[in-house]
Amino acid sequence: MFTGIIEAKGRVARLEPKGGDLRLLIETGDLSLADVQLGDSIATNGVCLTVVDLPGNGYWADVSGETLEHTTVGTWSTGQPVNLEKALTPTTRLGGHIVSGHVDGVGEVVERYSDARSERFTLRAPDALAKYIAHKGSITVDGTSLTVNQVDGAEFELNIVPHTLKWTIMDNYRPGTRVNLEVDVLARYLERLLLGDKAAESGGGLTLDFLAEHGFTRR
Known part of the structure; x- marks a missing residue:
């Protein structure tokens, strides 16, 4: 989880296609990696990436086909600047809002x-x-x-x-x-809660007809 308060700007240093997906190296600039370990998460332009290697000046991460399809990562180029934020801790000030790093x-x-x-x-x-x-x-x-x-x-x-x-x-x-x-993650959960039992139905979703039927709006 993250707060959406950017800690530093980094840049895309390398992009390596790997069997249909991607491995990339992010140089972290002023972002300290002293407390980062393999397996930790770093939000990179809002995308939660898992650190798989720490060469000293940045981190390597693997990017799945799912992420390439639903984010801008597939359009990134070498040298491109990116926003960076390390995962929050229990003592982190929540200066922004609750951010999952899962791009919608x-x-x-x-x-x-x-x-x-x-x-x-x-x-x-x-x-x-x-x-x-x-x-x-x-x-x-x-x-x-x-x-x-x-x-x-x-x-x-x-x-x-x-x-x-x-x-x-x-x-x-x-x-x-x-x-x-x-x-906002709260909006996504609110939608599911409003569906009630219908949330378990395949293809179910919040529609104007559903809201009207349950008294939330008028037809």
Whole structure:
């Protein structure tokens, strides 16, 4: 588990295709690895990766086909900067929100403009994730815990202060940049709880008809 508070920026040092999936080396820059052991987790642009080797200046991780399919990892290139966060401990300040490192989908930056000392970003999420994104709710973008300012359909707006621009990779974002998105884990569990017994049915999902039938909305 993570908090979404980025600890350092690293970079992709090597990419090695391995029998249909991928092994990669991440150089960690200012992120101390003194307390990291083999098997530990490090969120890399929001993707929970398991450390399989520690060469000294970074870590190697294996990336499965599942992760390549549902995140931006398959588009990464050598030298690309990435956000880094080590797994939280019982004494970690929860400055962001609870982040699992399990990416829900890939979004896209639609617009960016300056607003005083901040930068405003509009992002588009996959349609299937729109229901989980709420005004003033939390969302993780490339591993960064952020607050949603506005929501319009599948698009949402973020206000990014100078500190976040400096210490994450967000200052590199331009319209068209693709990003890893993780919605608030509480929203995912709430959906399953609302389904009740129907959660055990194959193909069951939360629909407008279901909500109306159970008194949550009006047809």
